[in-house]
Amino acid sequence: MQNKTLTELSELLHKGETTSVELTRHFLDRINTHNTQLNAFISVCEVSALAQAAAADKQFENKTAGKLTGIPMAHKDIFCTKGVRTSCASKMLDRFVAPYDATVVEKIAASGMVMLGKTNMDEFAMGSSNETSFYGPVKNPWDTDRVPGGSSGGSAAAVAARLTPIATGTDTGGSIRQPSSLCNLTGLKPTYGRISRYGMIAFASSLDQAGPMAANAEDAALMMNVMSGFDERDSTSVDREVPDYTATLNNSLEGLRIGLPKEFFGEGLDPQVAANVETAIRAFEKLGASIKQISLPNSHLAVSTYYVVAPAECSSNLSRMDGVRFGHRAENPTDLLDLYQRSRSEGFGAEVKRRIMIGTYVLSAGYYDAYYLKAQQCRRLISNDFQRAFQEVDVIMGPTAPTTAFRLGEKTNDPVAMYLADIYTISTNLAGLPGMSIPAGFAEGLPTGLQIIGNYFDEARLLNIAHRYQQVTDWHKQIPRAFA
Ligand code: GLN
Numbered sequence: 001m002q003n004k005t006l007t008e009l010s011e012l013l014h015k016g017e018t019t020s021v022e023l024t025r026h027f028l029d030r031i032n033t034h035n036t037q038l039n040a041f042i043s044v045c046e047v048s049a050l051a052q053a054a055a056a057d058k059q060f061e062n063k064t065a066g067k068l069t070g071i072p073m074a075h076k077d078i079f080c081t082k083g084v085r086t087s088c089a090s091k092m093l094d095r096f097v098a099p100y101d102a103t104v105v106e107k108i109a110a111s112g113m114v115m116l117g118k119t120n121m122d123e124f125a126m127g128s129s130n131e132t133s134f135y136g137p138v139k140n141p142w143d144t145d146r147v148p149g150g151s152s153g154g155s156a157a158a159v160a161a162r163l164t165p166i167a168t169g170t171d172t173g174g175s176i177r178q179p180s181s182l183c184n185l186t187g188l189k190p191t192y193g194r195i196s197r198y199g200m201i202a203f204a205s206s207l208d209q210a211g212p213m214a215a216n217a218e219d220a221a222l223m224m225n226v227m228s229g230f231d232e233r234d235s236t237s238v239d240r241e242v243p244d245y246t247a248t249l250n251n252s253l254e255g256l257r258i259g260l261p262k263e264f265f266g267e268g269l270d271p272q273v274a275a276n277v278e279t280a281i282r283a284f285e286k287l288g289a290s291i292k293q294i295s296l297p298n299s300h301l302a303v304s305t306y307y308v309v310a311p312a313e314c315s316s317n318l319s320r321m322d323g324v325r326f327g328h329r330a331e332n333p334t335d336l337l338d339l340y341q342r343s344r345s346e347g348f349g350a351e352v353k354r355r356i357m358i359g360t361y362v363l364s365a366g367y368y369d370a371y372y373l374k375a376q377q378c379r380r381l382i383s384n385d386f387q388r389a390f391q392e393v394d395v396i397m398g399p400t401a402p403t404t405a406f407r408l409g410e411k412t413n414d415p416v417a418m419y420l421a422d423i424y425t426i427s428t429n430l431a432g433l434p435g436m437s438i439p440a441g442f443a444e445g446l447p448t449g450l451q452i453i454g455n456y457f458d459e460a461r462l463l464n465i466a467h468r469y470q471q472v473t474d475w476h477k478q479i480p481r482a483f484a
Helices: 006-014 020-038 047-061 104-112 154-158 177-183 215-226 269-285 300-320 336-347 350-363 368-389 417-421 426-431 459-472
Strands: 041-044 072-076 114-119 167-171 186-189 208-212 257-261 292-295 395-399 437-442 448-455
Touching: 006 020, 020 041, 020 114, 020 154, 041 154, 047 072, 047 114, 072 104, 072 154, 072 177, 104 114, 114 154, 154 167, 154 177, 154 208, 167 177, 167 186, 177 186, 177 395, 177 426, 177 437, 186 215, 186 257, 186 459, 208 215, 215 459, 257 269, 257 448, 269 292, 269 395, 269 437, 269 459, 300 350, 300 368, 300 417, 300 426, 350 368, 368 448, 395 459, 437 459, 448 459
Parallel strands: 072 114, 072 167, 257 292, 257 395
Antiparallel strands: 041 114, 167 208, 186 208, 186 437, 395 448, 437 448
């Protein structure tokens, strides 16, 4: 049951061969059995999930059920969920129960899907390994001594182990794509503005974007149909028609022009990851695509630019966590300053503090021009590189992450090594472009990903490319043995 696609599950429900309550119980049982090992969920919402499932079953009786009605899913714990703890994996918000639903949560609920629970993540989405969570690290279902990637590591592990058919994630510098790559999933970070950020706790507002983490491209397309669209409550969401992302999945790839940036194949790239990407590229040639070497000459600036922009924005966004407006409040303060200082010292973990300090520094009067302003200029150069490339090619391909999943603890004492895990994903966030990771084979038993980057609002094309590839390969169907 747990290995079926959303379309297959939907058919079973519509034919009356199963009920949403039955399906929901099945996945809740799986979570019960496996979550202690994986730590993928922070909160499991058994009672409300079963109530939502019962309501979905009523819709089947009344013949008002839609395509996704009654299908279980999970939300990354960064999305506000009314009446349910929304922790962002931080001690700061350990006891925060959101008073309203994020737009994404609202839309998915309106489609009739059932929320199983909230998934673990790096604290405030800062990390590439899910080791910064207040609730402890998530384990990779492919090898539980290894990280699932981050920051959407809980969603990735949950879908990979089929504890849920699909989940949401967010991606500020790679947090949907990198864990998708490390856990063998199909993950899509849409164009900035495609999906509302309302109620999605902000890390770096100009970079954050939500998206689906799925077992295959068709499932991701179905989820995109529900998640996308303009929201007047988010002034950065774009008022632009949402296509039916499933309608073009089978389009031919004849004549597709694929660009391979030479900067994505240099030093630091694991040879087996590179070889798998090359094999995938040959499959696209067989499907009618042409390949061209291109250059994104400012790629080497991406990581350092990101680690100025993202901390700057997070230092501002997290200022509301002061123990008064939001967040953990220290006990028995001597005065207001003591209250602020101790609440924040106690509430935030080390990585979050590091970023707030960097952010405050680069925005300070004496250093603003040297760091923040410079980073904004670099951001423009990176973005221009892509626009130049898209005059010659339709999409860009390369590896998602430089290596397969690393061992727990391997990079925790070296923030810079950790930051390099996102070397190929960060530039798309800086440019606001859509990017996708799809399963592309294994290296010593661990999954590797292929990244596909498109021009603005080209999500339908990315999903089409991924779907065609998944019709001629079966990497995406591989499931970690211990959870089959
Ligand atoms: N790993 C990157 C970081 O630590 C990206 C995180 C994300 O996309 N949320 O900031």
